[in-house]
Amino acid sequence: MKKDIIAVFAVILLFAVLISGTEFQSVDEYYLTHADDIKSGDKTVFVSIDCADIMSNYEKLDKSLAASGFVPQDGIILAKTEYVLREGDTAFDLLLRVTRYNKIHMEYQGADKTAFGSVYVRGINHIYEFSCGTGSGWRYKVNGEYPDVGASKYVLSDGDTVEWVYTCDTEGGK
Amino acid sequence: MNGNYGKFASLHPLPAALHMLFVIFITMFSQSPVMLAVSLVGGAAFLLTLDGAKRVFSDFWFYLSFFLLIAITNPLFSHDGVTPLFFMNGNPVTLEAFLCGIDIAAMILAALIWCRCFSIIITADKALFLIGGTAKKLALVLSVSIRFIPLMKRKWRQIKNAQIALGYYSEKGLVAKLTSSLRVFSALVTWSLENSVETGMTMRARGYGAGKRTNYALCRFTASDGAFTAFSLVLAAFSVFGMACGAFSFDFYPRLSPSLISSGDIGFVFAFAALSFAPFILEVTEAVRWKYLRSKI
Numbered sequence: 001m002k003k004d005i006i007a008v009f010a011v012i013l014l015f016a017v018l019i020s021g022t023e024f025q026s027v028d029e030y031y032l033t034h035a036d037d038i039k040s041g042d043k044t045v046f047v048s049i050d051c052a053d054i055m056s057n058y059e060k061l062d063k064s065l066a067a068s069g070f071v072p073q074d075g076i077i078l079a080k081t082e083y084v085l086r087e088g089d090t091a092f093d094l095l096l097r098v099t100r101y102n103k104i105h106m107e108y109q110g111a112d113k114t115a116f117g118s119v120y121v122r123g124i125n126h127i128y129e130f131s132c133g134t135g136s137g138w139r140y141k142v143n144g145e146y147p148d149v150g151a152s153k154y155v156l157s158d159g160d161t162v163e164w165v166y167t168c169d170t171e172g173g174k
Numbered sequence: 175m176n177g178n179y180g181k182f183a184s185l186h187p188l189p190a191a192l193h194m195l196f197v198i199f200i201t202m203f204s205q206s207p208v209m210l211a212v213s214l215v216g217g218a219a220f221l222l223t224l225d226g227a228k229r230v231f232s233d234f235w236f237y238l239s240f241f242l243l244i245a246i247t248n249p250l251f252s253h254d255g256v257t258p259l260f261f262m263n264g265n266p267v268t269l270e271a272f273l274c275g276i277d278i279a280a281m282i283l284a285a286l287i288w289c290r291c292f293s294i295i296i297t298a299d300k301a302l303f304l305i306g307g308t309a310k311k312l313a314l315v316l317s318v319s320i321r322f323i324p325l326m327k328r329k330w331r332q333i334k335n336a337q338i339a340l341g342y343y344s345e346k347g348l349v350a351k352l353t354s355s356l357r358v359f360s361a362l363v364t365w366s367l368e369n370s371v372e373t374g375m376t377m378r379a380r381g382y383g384a385g386k387r388t389n390y391a392l393c394r395f396t397a398s399d400g401a402f403t404a405f406s407l408v409l410a411a412f413s414v415f416g417m418a419c420g421a422f423s424f425d426f427y428p429r430l431s432p433s434l435i436s437s438g439d440i441g442f443v444f445a446f447a448a449l450s451f452a453p454f455i456l457e458v459t460e461a462v463r464w465k466y467l468r469s470k471i
Contacts (some may be wrong), residue, residue, distance in 0.1 A: 003349040023263050030261040064425030068256075096264065105428075107253040107265050126254060126428035 033100040036084035043085040043158040047098050049078035051127055051166035060133040060168060070126040077125045078102060080161075090164050091140055092119050092151035099124065111152055118150020127166060135170040180223070181460035182453045187300040187392075189406065194292045196410035197450055201284045204422040208435050208443055210280040216450030217287040223457040224294050240286075241279045248275025254427040274426035284327040291453070299392060306389040313389065314382075318373065326366055333358050333365075409449040416442030 038044060052075030054061055065071065083098060092108070099106040107128075109120040121138045122129055129137035140151055141163040147154050156162065182190060201213040222230050237437040248271055250262075255270025287460040296304070298320050306313040337358060377383075416422060421439035425431045435443060 003347045007348055025261040025264075027258050027260060030258075030264075030266075064431070065428060067425075068429045070428055105254075105256075105258075105266065110263065123254060124258070128254060 030165050031100055031103050033097060035097060035101040036086070038082060038084055044082050045085045045094065045156050045159065046080050046082055046083070046161040047078065047087075047094060047164075048076075048080040048162075049098075049124060049164045051075045051077060051125075053166055053168050054127070054132050057136075057168040059134055060136075062131045063129050065126065068126065074165045077104065077127075085156055085158060085160075089156050090152050091142065091147075091154045091156060092121070094156065094162060095121070095140075095151065095164060111150075114150075116150055117153070119152040121151065121164075124164065124166075132166070136162060136166065136168045137170060138166055139170075182455045183221075183295050185402060186395050187296055187304050188395070189399050189403040191292070191296050191300075191304060192403065193290055193406040193410075193449075193453070194295065196406060196413075198285055198288045198292070199286065199419065200410070200413050200446060200449075201281060204417060205277065205281075206422040206424040206435065207277055207280070208454045209422050209446060210277065210284055212443065213450050214280055214284040214287070216447070216454060217284055217291060219451070220291050220455040220457065221260060221287055223454060223461070224291060237283060237287075244279035244282060245272070245275040248272070248278060256429050264378050270426050270428070270430060272334060273430065277424075277426065303389075303392040305351075310387040310389055314387070322366065322370070325369075326362060330358060330362055335363050405426055406449060406452070409452075412445045413449060416445070 030039050036042070051071060054071055055073075058120055078098065081095065081098075085094070093174065095106070096108075098104075106124050107122045109122055111117055111119045114120045119147075123131070124138060127138075139146060139148075142154065142156070143161050144163075197213060197217070201210065204210065249267045252274065253265045253268065255266070255268030255274075257269040258266035259269055259272070259443075260267055298317070302313050302317050305316070328435075334343060337354070343354045344356065345354070354434075355371040416439060421435070421442045424434070
């Protein structure tokens with residue numbers, strides 16, 4: 001009987017460990033993000049989110065996504081906007097802040113769950129990897145070039161332009 | 175050959191197996207909540223007539239916890255959907271993902287229940303009869319290996335009793351029970367490996383496989399069997415046609431499809447409902463007729 005109690009206790013402990021590593025937020029709490037007002041002398045970066053590549057591959061687009069109206073006609077989910085750069089911000093930190101501020105849906109896989117040790121953005125605005133063909137997914141450009149590292153490893157500097165682009169053909173984009 | 179079961183079990187195994195395989199197949203490939211509900215209710219009703227209420231309700235907690243487990247797991251891993259309920263580690267947990275989880279759980283549960291019905295109706299002897307005509311070698315291998323199940327059950331009890339007599343087996347507490355069972359299991363595995371080798375050698379020594387293999391026909395295919403085969407073939411073909419036309423597709427992401435089923439596709443639903451409920455109706459009418467005839471004696 002003593003061993004039974006220990007077994008039950010072990011299960012509870014395991015459950016507690018799983019729960020304690022998880023952060024729960026209500027919807028309002030999550031979207032209540034403040035993007036700093038731009039003052040003179042602040043370091044800033046430009047961010048845009050773009051899925052125009054879907055328009056040229058529209059026949060490959062997931063039917064239910066096409067019907068949902070989440071793919072804008074011009075492909076612009078977020079027009080190029082200036083945001084304050086906080087100290088040590090990575091490209092992903094900024095994306096997270098911007099999508100929260102603008103109430104754009106975004107799903108990512110944590111850095112601990114991917115093989116390359118950086119977060120992986122699975123979907124923005126309900127447009128997911130593989131939503132438009134087998135080679136489709138989100139990528140990011142900084143100052144017009146694709147960096148060699150994951151978004152949560154790329155530390156931004158003053159005046160950078162970050163473009164999140166959806167590609168329907170990963171091979172062609174390289 | 176009838177066993178304790180009614181009309182459906184007394185059908186020729188070919189139409190019975192085909193019918194249930196059609197239902198399982200269509201259930202597994204349809205996403206529409208309407209179809210899954212039809213299949214689930216039809217399967218559960220049929221299982222109730224086969225197993226009896228007492229047996230099914232004793233398994234009820236297993237089915238329920240299985241259902242809830244799958245329904246809750248999906249929103250933890252799938253974060254698409256327009257209605258976030260709350261956020262977990264910065265990812266949305268959405269209503270759509272939860273509903274999709276329920277849908278998947280219903281599909282798996284329906285398939286599970288139909289497979290349970292299948293295993294009750296198509297007993298080992300019928301299954302061997304079905305494949306015996308075409309794959310004689312496979313039928314022999316299967317019958318030998320299926321034979322192992324009761325054999326191992328019996329041996330398990332023997333080993334366990336021996337261990338109890340030796341004072342090795344303890345059932346005090348979960349951990350002690352587990353280690354005791356593990357010891358019995360390891361003895362059982364050793365024995366069964368040895369036994370299977372011995373069986374193979376003995377069979378070869380007695381000349382199994384030396385000549386051409388024959389098989390014994392267990393059942394006769396009657397006119398009513400033919401009628402039932404035609405009935406399920408037509409309905410299944412109609413349902414599969416509806417499936418191919420996309421009548422049973424239902425999208426959860428990013429937004430739920432506006433209607434459960436369009437009015438033009440209602441005919442396909444009725445076809446599938448007839449297919450799913452046919453075994454149940456067959457069982458019930460037979461039972462009622464039997465009761466009626468007996469009351470006149």
